[in-house]
Each structure stands twice: as C-alpha cells, then as structure tokens.
Amino acid sequence: MIKHILRVALVLLLLAVGVAVYLGWPDDARLDISAVQGTRPTISEPRRQIIPTVRVADAVGWQGGAMPTPAAGLTVQPFARGLDHPRWLYRLPNGDVLVAESNSPPRKGGGIQGIVMGLLLGKAGAGVPSANRITLLRDADGDGVAEVKTPFLTGLASPFGMVLSGDQLYIGNHDAVVRVPYTAGATRITARPELIVKLPPAGNHWTRGLVATPDGKRLFVSVGSASNIAENGIEIERYRASILEVAPDTKTMRIYASGLRNPVGMAINPVTRQLWTVVNERDMLGSDLAPDYLTQVNLGDNFGWPWYYWGGYPDARVKPKNPALQEYSKRPDFALGPHVAALGLAFSDEVRLGGRFGGGAFIGEHGSWNRKPVSGYKVVFVPFASSGFPAAGAKPVDVLTGFLDANGDARGRPVGVIGDRTGALLVADDVGNVIWRVAPARKSAAR
Secondary structure, three states, X not given: OHHHHHHHHHHHHHHHHHHHHHXXXXXXXXXXXXXXXXXXXXXXXXXXXXXXXXXXXOEOOOOOOOOOEEOOOEEEEEEEOOOOOEEEEEEXXXXXXXXXXXXXXXXXXXXXXXXXXXXXXXXXXXXXXXXOEEEEEEOXXXXXXXXXXXXXXXXXXXXXXXXXXXXXXXXXXXXXXXXXXXXXXXXXXXXXXXXXXXOOOOOOOOOEEEEEOOOOOOEEEXXXXXXXXXXXXXXXXXXXXXXXXEEOOOOEEEEEEEOOOEEEEEEEOXXXXXXXXXXXXXXXXXXXXXXXXXXEEOOOOEOOOOOEEOOOEEXXXXXXXXXXXXXXXXXXXXXXXXXXXXXXXXEOOOOOOOHHHOOEEEEEEOOOOOOEOXXXXXXXXXXXXXXXXXXXXXXXXXXXXXXXXXXXOEOOOEEEEEXXXXXXXXXXXXXXXXXXXXXXXXXXXXX
C-alpha cells in the first residue's frame, strides 16, 4: 500500500514538473529581433514562464590573438589588457581613462534562486570577487595603446559610475555616492572617500551609474530594482528602479524619474541637452518581451515598472494592480530588442567615428540570459535625426561584433563605452578583461 502511494505521488510530481516545463521552458523567439526594435516595436502577447528560459553563453575568453569584428570602415585593437573584470569607463580632461574593475558584492540568501543565480553568474564569467578598484590608463604617445596602467583608487565597494565635477571625483559605489579630491595629472589618490549620500545597497541590480547635470551642480544616479517585478514587495523598492538627483553641496537626493526597472548607462544628449539612459526590462515574459530601451528622461517621468512596460502594457503577474498609473506610464523613445542587456551609452559628440556613425548613440549590449536564441553581445549604434531623437524607421546598426564564437561561447561581453581624446570608441569587455579601441580605418596612400 505504501509503495503504491509513493508511486502515485512520484507520478503526480513528475506530471506537475512536466506541465511546468511545457508551459514555461524553454521559450523560443517567434519574432525576428528587428521586429522588436525601433520607435514602433512589435509588442506581442506575453508568454508567462514558470521556469525561466536560461540561455547564457559560456565565458571562454579570447584565444590565440582573436579580436572582435568591427563594422566596415573601422578597425579594432586592444587599448589595455590584463584587467580584472573591467565594467565602466570615464575619460578625464587630460585624456587619462579611468576603469572601474568591479563586480557584484557578495549576494545574500540561498535556496533555489540563489543557487541558480550563482550558476548563471559563474557561467557568464561574472562569478569572480569584485576587485573594488579604479585603475588609470594613460596613452601618452597617442598610439592608441595605454602604456601606463596603474591602480588609481582602491578599497571601494563595487564601484561603477565615475564623474569629475570641479576638483572632485565622484564614484558610485553599490551602496553610496562618495567623492575624493582630484588634481589634474594625478596617477593615484590616497584620500579617504567622503560620503555624499547613501544609496539602496545591491539587490538584484548593483550598478550605480553617474553623470553630472549640464550646469555641473547636481548628479544623476541610476539605481536598478531589487527584483524582477517587485515579487518581494514594493516596499523594498524605495529609491530603486529610479534615477535619483543628488545635490552634493547639501548631501541630499530626490527621485528624478521612476518606473525604470534597471537604468544603467546615462549621458547628456548634445542636441536636446537632456538626460538619456538605457534600461534593462523585465524577464520571464518570453523571448520576445519586453524590449530593453533607450530613452530621454525628464523630471517626474514614470515608465511603469513593475505594473506596466512599453508605455502602458500591463504585467498581469504584478499584485496588487495599479490601474491609475497606466495612462501616465511614459513610452520609451527607442526599443533595442528583448533581453539584450543594454548597459553602456555614449553619444556621437564624444565618439567620432564619422560617416554613418555621425549622429546618434553608441550602446554596449552585455548579452541575454533569458532568451532563445541569445541576443546582444555586441556594440550597436542608434541613428538620430537632427531633432535629437532616434530617426523614424531606424534600427540598431552593428559597430562591434564577434564576441560570440562559432560555438556560441562568449569570448567577451561589452559593457561601458566612451570616446577617447581622439574620438575613437573605447569598449570595456568584462569577460575578455580588455579595453578595445575602435577607430576609423586609415585610408591607403594613393598610388
């Protein structure tokens, strides 16, 4: 009798697992990714998943002198090698480049979710301890290769964003904005960082981007959510899924814009003089939803997270509902495609590659884990019109590819993007531990 009951229980368990797998895993994309890109992407019906689709490229690094592939008319070379998980870049006025060598702080909690997250991070090359360091790179002779690589500031807490305002260098740790005094040309700072404001500490998203307002008096700070869709309660999302505005003089902050699941890279648009950001949208609605995006952000904007995506499409998983927010959920300006993990952002006033890359935004796409087939794993360019907004009908243009090898393994993963002092594009690769430099190809001398 007991054996019979155990057999029935086992059959029911297997049946339940089978149903869950059938309903939710894996989910193949049914649309070409280009259909979910641009100013008017296709927003299909959500395919809610019980078990997430997990497709993340194994991190293998660059072997045998291999390098990423630049677009036609461009060249690529290493600007610096031998770094420790380089994530973010910042150029100082004298041309020196700062690199945040950083990773997530130790994650609390265990259980199945913790085990799965640990496996994903290790598989993607992100399971290493954080170096908690900013390194200075200097190319004094102008040959496109940094001959100086030296620790600039150490003892930080998962640093990410950096910005110089006056004679103060501000750093976005995972749990605070801090600053240190900076002297032009310095190659090392030993001063103890001064606390400006505390931030919500690392949750599901730990990066804290920084950019100064055009007048230099305030700072914008990007803070991602602690969860996918506030499944652990909206209370813990206070000051998260937002861009904060910090006043360094008074050491105060306020919410500038909200409803942004995970805003990362930010930049001031040279035409509109307004803040723009790239945002990572929610997971487990299928391989075609929801598109990550690039958008202008104004004071008081709310982009709908967790209740809505892409300007008012409801996420039925979120409880309790918030119907009053739907009509006020701002629609983003440009869809980059589902799950591309858009992180880096720089405009073409800073990155000057010319030609078809003459006016728009460069975006580092770290690459998906919740899509089949994978998406991202490259640097793209979004063409803008003279109005300072993405051109009608535009699609992302590949700038730097080849981060996935023929087997689909990740030789590298792009993160931060900036222009060097000549206008060449620098790309932080946190799997290859390289900073790549992309520049226009030199024209052959006439015969």
